[in-house]
Amino acid sequence: MELPPKIKALLNLKSFFALLLTVYAVWLVFAYRYHFIDNTNLIFHEAGHFLFVFFGDYLQFLGGSIFQLLIPLGIAGYFAMKRDMFAAAFCGIWLGESLMNVAVYVGDAKVMSLHLIGGTHDFNWLFTRWNLLEEAILIGKGLHICASIIVIISLLFMYRSLWSVQGKARI
Numbered sequence: 001m002e003l004p005p006k007i008k009a010l011l012n013l014k015s016f017f018a019l020l021l022t023v024y025a026v027w028l029v030f031a032y033r034y035h036f037i038d039n040t041n042l043i044f045h046e047a048g049h050f051l052f053v054f055f056g057d058y059l060q061f062l063g064g065s066i067f068q069l070l071i072p073l074g075i076a077g078y079f080a081m082k083r084d085m086f087a088a089a090f091c092g093i094w095l096g097e098s099l100m101n102v103a104v105y106v107g108d109a110k111v112m113s114l115h116l117i118g119g120t121h122d123f124n125w126l127f128t129r130w131n132l133l134e135e136a137i138l139i140g141k142g143l144h145i146c147a148s149i150i151v152i153i154s155l156l157f158m159y160r161s162l163w164s165v166q167g168k169a170r171i
Contacts, residue, residue: 029148032100041098044071061122065102085161092154099147107140
């Protein structure tokens with residue numbers, strides 16, 4: 001069965017987009033730095049502090065990072081329920097990128113060199129109370145590894161979604 005021309009064009013566009021995301025994913029895994037999408041993540045992060053303010057100090061400080069991660073996870077879940085695995089995988093890459101941003105923030109807890117919007121460094125506050133301040137860099141690196149795994153798996157799912165559509169057309 002031959003694919004209709006519009007479907008072929010969409011697959012070509014998605015394939016090109018997946019290729020661009022592959023380059024982006026390599027950069028994320030090996031050379032992540034704060035960039036344009038982190039401004040969006042920051043909005044969700046700050047909103048999370050506001051939403052978690054009613055649940056005590058610990059959750060208020062954690063709430064920013066939690067909400068920052070819940071947004072791409074929730075959108076990925078929505079697309080997965082709609083069976084749009086390409087879009088779900090894209091959101092999975094966003095989730096991994098957002099976790100990399102959190103990993104940098106966690107790793108900065110002791111030295112506090114990042115420019116912050118608010119007055120208190122969330123993870124400095126938390127890790128001081130949990131006696132984990134000396135482990136901040138190690139925890140941040142561990143989170144970066146977890147985030148890298150999420151990005152790679154999401155990218156593989158993205159390619160799988162492309163291949164499964166193309167494979168079904170050949171039957």
